[in-house]
Amino acid sequence: MRKDFSHLPGEHIITWLLHCWDNGAGSLELEGREAKQLGSLSREGGIDKAIGKKAQALSLWRRLLSSVRERYPFSEDIVCxxxxxxxxxxxxxxxxxxxxxxxxxxxxxxxxxxxxxxxxxxxxxxxxxxxxxxxxxxxxxxxxxxxxxxxxxxxxxxxx
Structure with missing residues (x-):
């Protein structure tokens, strides 16, 4: 499962998110402890830490989006x-x-x-x-x- 959602070296963050969506992140429900067990998906500590922050069951997609937003609070910080x-x-x-x-x-x-x-x-x-x-x-x-x-x-x- 990690290979389907891992951020590749040199891949833009938005390209990675789209790759995760296309690989089913929207249909994968995870509780906080399960999300933490995924380890480093984004290769960015702040994002990876935030992925498992919320305890309730959420889709991996929602976890990824909120984690990236937390790491990059201003839209200008993310370049497509x-x-x-x-x-x-x-x-x-x-x-x-x-x-x-x-x-x-x-x-x-x-x-x-x-x-x-x-x-x-x-x-x-x-x-x-x-x-x-x-x-x-x-x-x-x-x-x-x-x-x-x-x-x-x-x-x-x-x-x-």
């Missing part, structure tokens, strides 16, 4: 993979990473907020970062997309 993406697949991956970054700073007690990164609504700042990271062949088409309704599309709707 910089640079341009060159394939549609990598672009979708980057958009999903932007969604995870948003989720780190969600109120964990607000049950109305999504727990799945693909269900996160694309905020205008997220979309702006996404378009700016796109190669010129995609950027012009993406830049003209405007949401007609008040409700922004989810990451999954954009990726679909």
């Amino acid at each position: 993979q910089p640079g341009k993406w060159t394939t549609v697949e990598r672009g979708i991956q980057y958009l999903r990473e932007l969604a995870v970054r948003e989720m780190v700073y969600y109120d964990p007690d607000n049950a109305q907020l999504p727990t799945d990164p693909d269900e996160v609504q694309c905020t205008r700042p997220m979309w702006r970062k996404f378009v700016r990271s796109a190669p010129s062949s995609y950027a012009n088409s993406l830049a003209v997309i405007d949401w007609k309704s008040e409700e922004a599309p989810t990451v999954d709707e954009v990726a679909g």
